[in-house]
Amino acid sequence: MNEAFKALSDPTRREILQLLREKSMNAGDIADHFHISKPSISHHLNLLKQAGLVLDERQGQHIMYTLHTTVVEDVIGWMFNILNKKDQEEPS
Amino acid sequence: MNEAFKALSDPTRREILQLLREKSMNAGDIADHFHISKPSISHHLNLLKQAGLVLDERQGQHIMYTLHTTVVEDVIGWMFNILNKKDQEEPS
DNA sequence: TATTTATTTAGATGTTTGCCTAAATATATA
DNA sequence: TATATATTTAGGCAAACATCTAAATAAATA
Numbered sequence A, B: 001m002n003e004a005f006k007a008l009s010d011p012t013r014r015e016i017l018q019l020l021r022e023k024s025m026n027a028g029d030i031a032d033h034f035h036i037s038k039p040s041i042s043h044h045l046n047l048l049k050q051a052g053l054v055l056d057e058r059q060g061q062h063i064m065y066t067l068h069t070t071v072v073e074d075v076i077g078w079m080f081n082i083l084n085k086k087d088q089e090e091p092s
Numbered sequence C: 001t002a003t004t005t006a007t008t009t010a011g012a013t014g015t016t017t018g019c020c021t022a023a024a025t026a027t028a029t030a
Numbered sequence D: 001t002a003t004a005t006a007t008t009t010a011g012g013c014a015a016a017c018a019t020c021t022a023a024a025t026a027a028a029t030a
Helices: A002-008 A011-022 A027-031 A038-050 A070-083 B002-008 B011-022 B027-031 B038-050 B069-083
Strands: A054-059 A062-067 B054-059 B062-067
Touching (some): A002 A011, A011 A038, A038 A054, A038 A062, A070 B011, A070 B069, B002 B011, B002 B038, B011 B038, B038 B062
Antiparallel strands (some): A054 A062
């Protein structure tokens, strides 16, 4: 999960996730939302992929990026855990 | 909230939060849990403080660090938001 | 098959980060 | 007030990071 926390620490990458929240997009369309070069966006996408936060799939000329929520849920779990005292685990 | 995400991106700092989850501790006792110099831990504690994730209060010779959960809740909110499609906001 | 379009890889550069040791500050105590 | 204890600040260094341009790769199309 360390890679996920690292990936989430960059504002551009968080914005990419927000974009993908609405719908899957290809790399070029994602890049068009930022004032950053395409190679840089490609690098961010790769980090998000390594962290398990997005999936990629080639569709002909394009590569579609999709939000992958499993790791997001893991992070939420970690965060929730922080909110409860160890010896006071709340019943569900 | 960017500072909080940055603060959470380091494993040592996340471990500090896990420690403080159980009970408040002073800087020295926190440092004793790690194989890192006290100045380095002090630096991590300062970043956590800047991010609003911990509070500090001097108690005589010691400085007590306490988990502060407001920002943790904000981050959880952001994470949850990612899980829901924009045009499909679920009713509470 | 040659060209165009989409994306990534490679390589370079400036900035940020995490760590260290040494020195400074703040409080408590002899 | 002098000394001991707790913690932070300062300064430096190596590794990681975010960005760029140029070149390489992959697929579609003329």
